[in-house]
Amino acid sequence: METLKQKALDYTLGILPKDESLLFEAMLEDNDEARHSLTEAQEDCARIGLSAQPKSLGKEVKQRILENCQPSLNFDPFLESKPIQNLRTTFSRTTDRYTGGGGCVTLRNINDARLQDEINRLYNDLITLSPLVAGDSDAAAGDMASLHSMLKGIPSFSQSIDSLLTNPISKDKEGDGAQSVYRSLLSSMPSLSFFSDRLNGKSYSMGDVRRLFYLCRDQLKIMRASFDDIDPNRLVEDEKLRLHSAGLLQTKWWGAEHAYFSAQGKVRCGHFFDGPVTERCVEFAEYDANMYCLANLLSPRSSNGEFHMELIKDAVPNCILAIARAETTKGRHDELDQIVNGIKSKSTSLQNDHILWELIEESMLRAHQHSTLSELKKASLFGCHRLENSSYLWFAWPAIENSQGGAVA
Amino acid sequence: MLKIENDIWEKIRDGDSLAFEQLYDGFAGAMFSLSLEILGDRWEAEEVIQDIFAVLWRKPEAYSPKKGKFSSWLLVLTRNRSIDRYRSRKRRLDRGETDEILQSRPDQANKDGAEKATASDEREHLNRAFSNLPPEQRKIIELSYFKGMNQQEIAEKLNLSLGTVKSRTRLGIEKLRNSLSTLRL
Numbered sequence: 001m002e003t004l005k006q007k008a009l010d011y012t013l014g015i016l017p018k019d020e021s022l023l024f025e026a027m028l029e030d031n032d033e034a035r036h037s038l039t040e041a042q043e044d045c046a047r048i049g050l051s052a053q054p055k056s057l058g059k060e061v062k063q064r065i066l067e068n069c070q071p072s073l074n075f076d077p078f079l080e081s082k083p084i085q086n087l088r089t090t091f092s093r094t095t096d097r098y099t100g101g102g103g104c105v106t107l108r109n110i111n112d113a114r115l116q117d118e119i120n121r122l123y124n125d126l127i128t129l130s131p132l133v134a135g136d137s138d139a140a141a142g143d144m145a146s147l148h149s150m151l152k153g154i155p156s157f158s159q160s161i162d163s164l165l166t167n168p169i170s171k172d173k174e175g176d177g178a179q180s181v182y183r184s185l186l187s188s189m190p191s192l193s194f195f196s197d198r199l200n201g202k203s204y205s206m207g208d209v210r211r212l213f214y215l216c217r218d219q220l221k222i223m224r225a226s227f228d229d230i231d232p233n234r235l236v237e238d239e240k241l242r243l244h245s246a247g248l249l250q251t252k253w254w255g256a257e258h259a260y261f262s263a264q265g266k267v268r269c270g271h272f273f274d275g276p277v278t279e280r281c282v283e284f285a286e287y288d289a290n291m292y293c294l295a296n297l298l299s300p301r302s303s304n305g306e307f308h309m310e311l312i313k314d315a316v317p318n319c320i321l322a323i324a325r326a327e328t329t330k331g332r333h334d335e336l337d338q339i340v341n342g343i344k345s346k347s348t349s350l351q352n353d354h355i356l357w358e359l360i361e362e363s364m365l366r367a368h369q370h371s372t373l374s375e376l377k378k379a380s381l382f383g384c385h386r387l388e389n390s391s392y393l394w395f396a397w398p399a400i401e402n403s404q405g406g407a408v409a
Numbered sequence: 410m411l412k413i414e415n416d417i418w419e420k421i422r423d424g425d426s427l428a429f430e431q432l433y434d435g436f437a438g439a440m441f442s443l444s445l446e447i448l449g450d451r452w453e454a455e456e457v458i459q460d461i462f463a464v465l466w467r468k469p470e471a472y473s474p475k476k477g478k479f480s481s482w483l484l485v486l487t488r489n490r491s492i493d494r495y496r497s498r499k500r501r502l503d504r505g506e507t508d509e510i511l512q513s514r515p516d517q518a519n520k521d522g523a524e525k526a527t528a529s530d531e532r533e534h535l536n537r538a539f540s541n542l543p544p545e546q547r548k549i550i551e552l553s554y555f556k557g558m559n560q561q562e563i564a565e566k567l568n569l570s571l572g573t574v575k576s577r578t579r580l581g582i583e584k585l586r587n588s589l590s591t592l593r594l
Contacts, residue, residue, distance in 0.1 A: 009579065010560075013554070015553070015560060028475065035475065040586075042477040042478070042481040043477065043586075045582075046480065047585065047586070048582075048585065049439070049443040049487065049554075050484070052442040052443040052445070055438070055441060055445050056441075057437055057438060057441050061437075062434075065433055065458070066430060066433070068429075069430075069466060135448075135449075135450030135455075136449050136450045140450075140451040214452075247460075251456050251459070
């Protein structure tokens with residue numbers, strides 16, 4: 001009996017060896033004493049659990065959790081649409097899977113010295129900011145003094161981006177460096193600057209601190225994956241093999257508020273698969289930047305302020321589809337269609353939106369190890385499609401072969 | 410705190426979103442407090458709670474009344490998922506990974522989960538029960554419950570035999586059970 005109680009306790013605490021756990025579980029089927037011991041051990045452990053210092057959860061956590069109860073949007077019509085049917089027939093996985101790092105340049109080779117200095121400064125400010133918004137920070141516990149002091153002591157991120165984007169960064173002058181600069185300034189940075197501005201003001205919530213934490217973490221990784229000399233020590237870690245699960249993206253996007261400059265949107269999820277998406281931090285950073293580009297293109301065009309972000313695996317074999325979907329007017333959809341097809345008007349108002357899509361295209365060339373965009377487009381590896389009153393943007397990423405379950409970063 | 414009965418699970422299993430909300434209102438705070446105590450990180454603790462509620466809604470059969478009381482199962486699941494994250498973070502630190510957040514985070518090994526309890530009547534009750542335990546039993550329960558160390562690791566850390574660790578754990582928990590038997594769950 002004592003042995004059984006010990007086993008039940010160890011099982012409850014998760015320290016019973018795997019083989020013994022399986023035997024114990026089998027015992028639970030028809031052994032009343034084993035069941036009784038387990039119930040007793042669980043109640044003992046639960047009581048200890050109640051000794052934790054009471055802390056309250058924010059309202060936004062409840063909102064996020066209750067979203068589970070809302071019916072998931074039906075993505076089947078999109079998955080059965082012509083472009084995705086075409087993708088099913090054309091998609092094939094390359095032998096050597098791309099694991100990121102291809103869009104990286106050396107910051108000191110950027111010709112514009114002011115750009116170099118400003119990017120370095122932004123990176124260092126974000127390194128200082130990160131621990132101030134982490135889950136164990138004073139700000140996460142409701143004390144904003146250190147965070148406010150830091151934010152007031154540096155130029156605002158939004159002003160910095162505006163200033164750096166005043167003049168186009170010339171591809172002729174900067175070569176591939178232009179893409180790295182734009183990826184660093186236009187993917188997660190606009191949302192990051194929105195939340196840091198809001199936290200620096202008077203009207204903010206605990207959810208904003210959490211959002212800024214995720215944005216900071218992503219932005220730093222995107223910058224390291226864009227410039228190999230900005231933080232070489234941390235880049236070494238980012239380049240190591242380590243699976244990143246779709247759960248990391250779902251946690252971040254689920255119920256989130258997203259901002260692209262002055263446009264804000266509420267994100268909805270519901271179809272994220274469970275399992276790894278990328279194999280290295282540098283790959284995750286590139287994937288993440290692409291997801292931000294999708295969100296930035298779609299959120300300002302949503303008719304109702306909401307948009308969906310989804311990761312669907314195996315709807316196309318061996319492929320992970322990143323999909324963004326929003327209700328849009330015909331006019332807004334046509335605008336997206338022009339951006340995706342590279343049709344530029346004389347107006348400069350959509351200039352940054354064209355760059356967002358070009359960032360995805362460049363990344364797709366690397367991911368599919370291809371040299372021509374037209375063939376990738378023809379294969380529907382990325383694109384824009386309208387169904388009823390909704391616009392869908394997507395890109396296809398090669399799945400990891402023989403991947404096992406979810407993994408942590 | 411709401412007393413969670415098994416019938417709330419039955420309602421959730423049948424797709425009753427009000428029951429799901431009721432469970433959240435009554436019990437998420439206790440689950441979050443436990444997770445935060447173990448992890449010391451608000452965002453990670455929120456993620457643990459978010460994941461558990463998502464599983465509960467989508468796969469309610471993850472629980473079965475055969476597994477004991479619903480409330481106990483929820484707290485044990487919260488504790489085990491939090492410990493998994495804690496261990497994963499510790500492994501990363503042990504490997505010398507240089508994530509900017511991990512780097513700035515002090516090792517929480519010295520943080521005493523049980524001794525920080527002071528607030529409600531229930532917690533005072535718990536605190537008293539803990540402080541009445543012989544220190545050698547209390548230490549082992551803290552290392553096991555809040556730090557997720559297995560008995561071999563505890564034996565090595567405290568320089569004790571495995572048998573001593575096992576018997577002290579069991580004796581400590583039995584004493585706690587006797588002192589806390591009036592505490593509702």
